[in-house]
Amino acid sequence: MKDRAVKMMKSMLLLLILLAVVSGRRTHLLKGLPATSTVEENSAAGVSVYTFNVTVSPLSSEGVAILPTIVNSNPLTEAFDIESIGDLEYRVVTTGNPVLDYETMPKSFDLLIFVEDTTGRTDLNTLTIQVTDKNERPVFQGNMAIQTVMIYVLEGTPPEHIYQVDAADPENAELKYSLLPAPVPFLVLESGAIFSTKEFDYEKDPHCYFLNITVTDPDGLSSTRTVNVNIININDERPYFTTKQRFYRIPEEQSPGTVVANITAKDPDDEDSPSRLFYSIQSSDRYFSINPSTGVLQVTGRIDRDALPLRLHPNISLIVRVEDSPSGGHASETEITIIIDDINDNPPECNPSTFRKEANENTTAGMFLLDLNYCKDIDVDSTNNQFNFTGLSGFGSNNFALESTVSGRLVMTESIDLENPANLGIEVYSLTVRVQDIACPNYSNMIYIYIRIKPVNEFFPVFSNLSYEFNVPEIIKVGSSIGRVNARDKDWPPSVITYSIVAGGGTRDYTNIFWISPTKGDVKILARLDYETTQKHILTVQASDQEKTTTASVTVNVLEVNDEEPVCSPNFYSLQIPVSLAVGTNINGFRIQCQDRDSDPRSFRYFINEGNMNNHFTFSPSAGSNTSQLILASRFDYETSLDKNWIYRLHVYITDDNLLPARDKITHLIKTGTVTLSIRVIPNPTTVITTTPGFTVVTKRENLYSESAWYVPFVITLGSLLLLGLLGYLGFLLAMWVNTRCPPAGKADGVSLINAPGMYLFSIFNTSQQDLVYDSV
Structure with a gap:
């Protein structure tokens, strides 16, 4: 923007001059111009090139209206300027922008200078400036001309050309190169080529060299630039372990994460910078691991000194490897040994841990019962695997004792008698014994003992x-x-x-x-x-x-119990009697005779249970004798139709309860014999036969017993039992009667009557007309 403004201003001045020339008012105000002057190339800014004066009209009281100004140059340049030095005296000086260069710029410049006073008079003249040559210093070219050149050389590289210096002389003179300081492993040729003179070792040699390269022209003028040579480290050294300890000792059963060792190493390639090394365990191991970055060795698995293989080989050897690169780098290895110390971490184990023993009662005191020493402690160290037997306890343990804490032998201290009230009911004694480590922390286990006291058969039932x-x-x-x-x-x-x-x-x-x-x-x-x-x-x-x-x-x-039935003879008999037989007559002289193995002859009673219609027949005596006669008790009456049956079938019951009281009869201590009689009544014959009526005495004897007799209580008891049975039987008959209501046609209906003491038991049977006709036939 500034350059454009200057050019515009110069253009305006030029226009003013032209106008002045055209107007004809131009006068000679610049004293000493036109003129020619010289200036040496490379002059600094402010170097005076030429001095001139400005004259003004006496009419101009205020001097110069427009100061002398370079309105144009040929060729166009801004390398010159006009400055006042006082009293209308001015000089042309260099601006240093650009610096005059004889070799690259025009050799001469024509400066057009314009001035105007206050009256409006102007002047325009030319100052010719010729640039003169000067012997200049050589100039570096390329990167060296603008900056310090950085050169990198890998260590281990053999001597070689490492850089080419490029410099030029403005006067195109022949140049020479030199290198300082001299005692460095580099040289520079006259052509400007820089060579290394040795194979560098980063770990031994300096890491950086500053080379001052000087170029000199034939007149001795020179220029110097610095070349910085850096030796680049390469991975050419093996890391080495700085940890000197090779043996470590730790107790067994350390928790995972426990630090065992801190393995450290260095890499000569890294010098003092933090090493980037990688650690690993080469040998196969399940107990330890190493941090690949820090080298911290830690416990990773359970270490049981008492188990194989550590029981046989308690020292664990590890091959630790350190590498400066995880792949393709340099590595070193070292062997470390970790000694595993035994600790008391196992209680004694007993196999068996439960004992069962039998001992006879009254076993002699002091008798040996059991050997409990089936225990072992798997801890390896002898100081950790010693134990004692202590703490015999349990109900009744005072009857037993341990011979010593070491032996584990159990003996009986007292004889045990199971019949003793103090021991009554105790057949099995449950005891416990503690087996305990001698060493801390005194781990222990329990032994369980069951002693059964075996009974001895000492007494007779x-x-x-x-x-x-x-x-x-x-x-x-x-x-x-x-x-x-x-x-x-x-x-x-x-x-x-x-x-x-x-x-x-x-x-x-x-x-x-x-x-x-x-x-x-x-x-x-x-x-x-x-x-x-x-x-x-x-x-x-x-x-x-x-x-x-x-x-x-x-x-x-x-x-004795009345369990025998009366046996009577005959037990069946057929009789015929005339219809007109007199009452009280022994029918056909029939006599029944009975006997009973368990009854007195006076114990019999006789009664007709069935077939005795209208009570025509009876026995005499009816009780109190083992013999009795059949007697006609009432006469027949067929004329009034009171009697209809001509044939009577009598069922006679003979009981042995005549001597029993009424209460004994109820208990069913009664046995009954039966006799069946068939009696045919013969109608009046056509021929009347006169007979002399006979006289029969009917004798009745009942309950002829003595209350003081031996059988009375027995008969009472038996009668009670019979009564209960009779009641049950009557209930059964009643149920049957309710179910049937009326008997089938053609069958006889009967009603049983039980006589009170001294009465007869009889039944009345009705016979149908058909039965009567049949019997008559």
């Missing part, structure tokens, strides 16, 4: 009674229990006692009538008892605890 007596009715049901025997054993625990019958209990017909429960002692009936055959059984019962036995006597008294 003893029955609760010396003898037993059971009273059993002869009618007792087969399989019923008649009593129980009981025996005890003082041994503890109570022995299992079994019972058996070793003698007695047989008859002529049965080998074994009785059976005893082998575990409960219940005596039961296997066969029916018969008072009439055997009234007493004597048994020998044995109690056994599998080793010892004892016996007791059992007497079974068979109580």
